[in-house]
Amino acid sequence: MKLEDIGKDAEQLVKIGPDDLMPLPYPYDKQINEPLIKELTDDQKTRYDASLDGVLAIGIPKPKNKEDEDTLVQRFLSGLKKLLTPENNWTFLQPLYHSLEYCVKCQICSDSCPAYIASGRKEIYRPTFRPEILRRLIDKYIKNRPKLLLKITGSDIELNWQLIARLGELAYRCTLCRKCAQVCPLGIDNGLISHEIRKIFSQEMGIAPKELHELGTVQQLKVGSSTGITPKALANIIEFMEEEIEEKTGKRIKIPVDKEGADILLIHNAGEFMSWPENTMAFAIIFDATGINWTLSSELAGYDAVNYGIWYDDIQLARIAIRHVEIAKALKVKKINVGECGHAHKAMIVVADRVLTGDLNILRESALPLLTDIVLNQKIKLDPSRNNFPVTLHDPCNMVRLMGIVEPQRQIIRKLCPQFKEMEPHGVDNYCCGGGSGFAIMQSMNFPDWRSVISGRMKLKQILEVFQDVISPEVKKYVCAPCSNCKGQIRDLFAFYNLFDRCNIFYGGLVELIVNAMVDIKKPFIEWEWR
Amino acid sequence: MSVFLGIFTYFSYIFILVAYSLKIAKYLSLPIHLRWELYPIMHEENYRYGGSYYEDMNWRTGKRQKSLLRSLLYLMRDYLYMGSYLKSHCYYWFFLYISHISFILLIFLQAFIIAGGLLSIKHIDVSLHGITEYIGLICFIAGIAGNIGLLVFHLVKDELRLYTSPFMYFGYLFYVILCLCGLVMWLYDDNPFLQYENFWRGLFTLSPVSITPLLTCFIILINLHLIYLPFTRAIHYITRLFAFFKIRWDDEPNIKGSGLEKRILKALEQKITWSAPHIHTGKKWNEQFKMND
Numbered sequence: 001m002k003l004e005d006i007g008k009d010a011e012q013l014v015k016i017g018p019d020d021l022m023p024l025p026y027p028y029d030k031q032i033n034e035p036l037i038k039e040l041t042d043d044q045k046t047r048y049d050a051s052l053d054g055v056l057a058i059g060i061p062k063p064k065n066k067e068d069e070d071t072l073v074q075r076f077l078s079g080l081k082k083l084l085t086p087e088n089n090w091t092f093l094q095p096l097y098h099s100l101e102y103c104v105k106c107q108i109c110s111d112s113c114p115a116y117i118a119s120g121r122k123e124i125y126r127p128t129f130r131p132e133i134l135r136r137l138i139d140k141y142i143k144n145r146p147k148l149l150l151k152i153t154g155s156d157i158e159l160n161w162q163l164i165a166r167l168g169e170l171a172y173r174c175t176l177c178r179k180c181a182q183v184c185p186l187g188i189d190n191g192l193i194s195h196e197i198r199k200i201f202s203q204e205m206g207i208a209p210k211e212l213h214e215l216g217t218v219q220q221l222k223v224g225s226s227t228g229i230t231p232k233a234l235a236n237i238i239e240f241m242e243e244e245i246e247e248k249t250g251k252r253i254k255i256p257v258d259k260e261g262a263d264i265l266l267i268h269n270a271g272e273f274m275s276w277p278e279n280t281m282a283f284a285i286i287f288d289a290t291g292i293n294w295t296l297s298s299e300l301a302g303y304d305a306v307n308y309g310i311w312y313d314d315i316q317l318a319r320i321a322i323r324h325v326e327i328a329k330a331l332k333v334k335k336i337n338v339g340e341c342g343h344a345h346k347a348m349i350v351v352a353d354r355v356l357t358g359d360l361n362i363l364r365e366s367a368l369p370l371l372t373d374i375v376l377n378q379k380i381k382l383d384p385s386r387n388n389f390p391v392t393l394h395d396p397c398n399m400v401r402l403m404g405i406v407e408p409q410r411q412i413i414r415k416l417c418p419q420f421k422e423m424e425p426h427g428v429d430n431y432c433c434g435g436g437s438g439f440a441i442m443q444s445m446n447f448p449d450w451r452s453v454i455s456g457r458m459k460l461k462q463i464l465e466v467f468q469d470v471i472s473p474e475v476k477k478y479v480c481a482p483c484s485n486c487k488g489q490i491r492d493l494f495a496f497y498n499l500f501d502r503c504n505i506f507y508g509g510l511v512e513l514i515v516n517a518m519v520d521i522k523k524p525f526i527e528w529e530w531r
Numbered sequence: 532m533s534v535f536l537g538i539f540t541y542f543s544y545i546f547i548l549v550a551y552s553l554k555i556a557k558y559l560s561l562p563i564h565l566r567w568e569l570y571p572i573m574h575e576e577n578y579r580y581g582g583s584y585y586e587d588m589n590w591r592t593g594k595r596q597k598s599l600l601r602s603l604l605y606l607m608r609d610y611l612y613m614g615s616y617l618k619s620h621c622y623y624w625f626f627l628y629i630s631h632i633s634f635i636l637l638i639f640l641q642a643f644i645i646a647g648g649l650l651s652i653k654h655i656d657v658s659l660h661g662i663t664e665y666i667g668l669i670c671f672i673a674g675i676a677g678n679i680g681l682l683v684f685h686l687v688k689d690e691l692r693l694y695t696s697p698f699m700y701f702g703y704l705f706y707v708i709l710c711l712c713g714l715v716m717w718l719y720d721d722n723p724f725l726q727y728e729n730f731w732r733g734l735f736t737l738s739p740v741s742i743t744p745l746l747t748c749f750i751i752l753i754n755l756h757l758i759y760l761p762f763t764r765a766i767h768y769i770t771r772l773f774a775f776f777k778i779r780w781d782d783e784p785n786i787k788g789s790g791l792e793k794r795i796l797k798a799l800e801q802k803i804t805w806s807a808p809h810i811h812t813g814k815k816w817n818e819q820f821k822m823n824d
Contacts, residue, residue, distance in 0.1 A: 082804060088803055098773070107694070110690065183615060202807060318816070355816075405586055
């Protein structure tokens with residue numbers, strides 16, 4: 001296919017068949033066993049534009065008439081123009097400018113993209129595809145280059161509503177893992193271009209996946225959490241957690257909430273409270289056992305570390321980051337510690353570092369070095385033989401490649417898990433779980449199938465490969481993923497492929513392994529029950 | 532012809548200098564951006580596995596170990612053997628590598644010739660002719676082979692052809708023609724680089740000298756190439772440095788009262804014109820943060 005085909009009239013640009021997919025190891029080496037991406041219903045096809053690849057992440061409604069089509073085009077162009085101005089996009093203009101101007105299109109980045117490889121190298125998923133479309137649109141419609149020059153420089157492209165709808169969807173076929181950027185010798189960041197396209201849609205056109213915007217950042221600021229947990233519901237959850245801790249461990253722990261002057265304000269991804277309360281409980285058990293002066297917050301957004309703004313909207317990113325530190329400031333804590341959530345790490349500690357000024361610049365850290373200090377310096381008694389099962393570690397991109405926290409989690413696992421084995425590749429060279437940049441929480445129509453079959457396929461392959469010598473369901477195995485969104489994706493991936501039943505591969509966080517090894521807790525903390 | 536060639540030569544060198552300066556100035560004048568680093572970061576202590584200072588609980592109070600030298604050596608090493616390409620596409624790497632070697636040698640050749648011309652005014656003979664002869668020969672052969680190889684790759688490989696513009700093909704062909712002309716000149720002219728040095732001495736002393744038709748062609752092609760370069764992405768030699776130091780390896784934390792913080796505060800004072808419903812168009816960045824609906 002040609003690049004200009006993205007704007008052509010076609011029912012569906014790309015179809016992904018079972019024969020296209022990257023092969024998987026045993027027991028998924030026979031494609032007959034494998035589930036595929038569901039077809040959209042006729043109603044969905046009628047209402048939304050699914051002409052890119054038959055998958056809907058955003059679900060952009062089809063324009064009703066020519067006027068609607070023109071409006072879509074005009075708003076897109078208006079956003080594109082603003083994206084290139086310092087006042088509107090000082091936040092990313094320099095990196096964007098570099099990637100737009102200096103890519104030599106050598107395609108060295110292609111082989112690093114898990115979605116591109118897993119799909120059987122579909123051209124639309126190639127890391128350079130979206131940037132090249134954007135580059136051509138800028139040359140023609142923003143720089144207004146003459147026709148002849150456009151022909152010579154290969155920048156001639158027709159902008160229409162169909163192209164815009166497809167480009168919008170295509171921006172959500174990249175997990176922003178930035179592995180492509182890592183391998184580029186010229187420093188080009190094609191992941192960033194996907195991010196910037198998302199910003200045009202959100203910041204100018206008001207179009208974003210519902211789970212990221214309406215149910216994500218907007219709900220978090222209004223209700224308190226993207227999960228919908230209100231402060232009142234949080235109080236009930238904490239009570240439940242305290243009861244559960246007592247039942248599971250025999251320990252009576254009072255979880256501190258809104259404790260003024262605490263050393264640490266711990267903020268979890270609120271998804272943990274909903275889906276993996278054992279993770280938040282494990283933090284409470286460890287902090288209690290070590291006598292750390294800590295607290296949770298019950299303020300709106302203060303108990304949810306997520307910041308989906310990092311994936312699609314700079315203004316929402318800053319609003320949430322500022323909300324988080326304002327809460328810490330009001331509580332007079334010494335610092336914020338972020339629990340096991342990769343993108344919250346990256347958003348709160350790194351990216352938002354350059355919007356937090358003056359008194360808002362409160363110390364923000366990862367919980368992982370603190371946990372490493374506890375484990376390595378034996379501040380609690382631990383028995384590694386309790387974790388004597390095969391364990392592998394998934395590296396969340398936001399925490400590892402994009403933030404450089406690589407060793408603390410490894411030091412803990414090496415110390416506590418005798419059968420620890422690394423996936424290949426790992427560390428900063430890892431592959432995304434397939435749920436990055438919001439994909440893990442996006443449940444729109446058949447998009448969850450796409451992220452299991454395509455974007456998560458490389459991770460599935462890695463997990464199967466690392467456990468290949470113990471793949472039989474008789475051996476229980478553990479994938480440690482110290483990130484809520486990665487866990488969400490791994491949960492969905494495992495459910496899609498029925499991995500727990502077929503191979504007895506379980507998943508969970510890091511702190512669960514620590515508590516599982518605590519000698520003063522009689523029963524195993526990890527329950528090996530699929531939920 | 533000589534006077535015209537002299538003016539044309541001056542123009543082309545001034546043109547590329549001005550054009551590149553403008554490009555660099557534009558790049559460097561772009562505003563401070565949010566942090567968007569990518570690990571491994573070469574100046575970090577734990578660069579070997581890609582670790583950052585965030586692995587240390589006391590990073591804010593402890594002293595950071597940063598190595599500028601290591602960063603520069605890393606970039607230099609990649610300039611010299613382009614390891615990323617070698618690892619992934621060794622055949623493509625070969626042609627890319629020799630074409631880059633040719634380009635670098637062409638710069639050296641120019642530098643030696645100009646330096647020789649300049650020094651000869653003062654009757655200083657640094658005997659660079661032997662070196663320039665070899666540099667020229669390697670440059671021309673590598674340039675022809677490398678660029679023909681790249682041209683073929685871009686024509687044959689789908690993933691390259693799809694993204695290659697007529698202008699890029701022209702670039703490969705142009706360089707092949709330039710090198711062919713240089714090679715023919717090297718083979719058939721007597722002491723072509725000594726003549727070339729004399730030509731430059733003439734330019735400096737404003738007394739044009741007569742040169743052979745082949746050298747005239749070569750100089751015209753070199754001049755055209757200099758004018759052509761700013762319209763290509765060849766400046767990535769330089770912008771790559773900025774990309775690494777100012778974006779990919781920019782892990783400078785924002786400290787209260789720092790110069791960095793002042794730049795951020797200034798950026799936050801700008802008014803936004805984004806117009807989605809959740810944004811307050813016309814308000815400043817720092818005002819947006821207080822308005823959540």
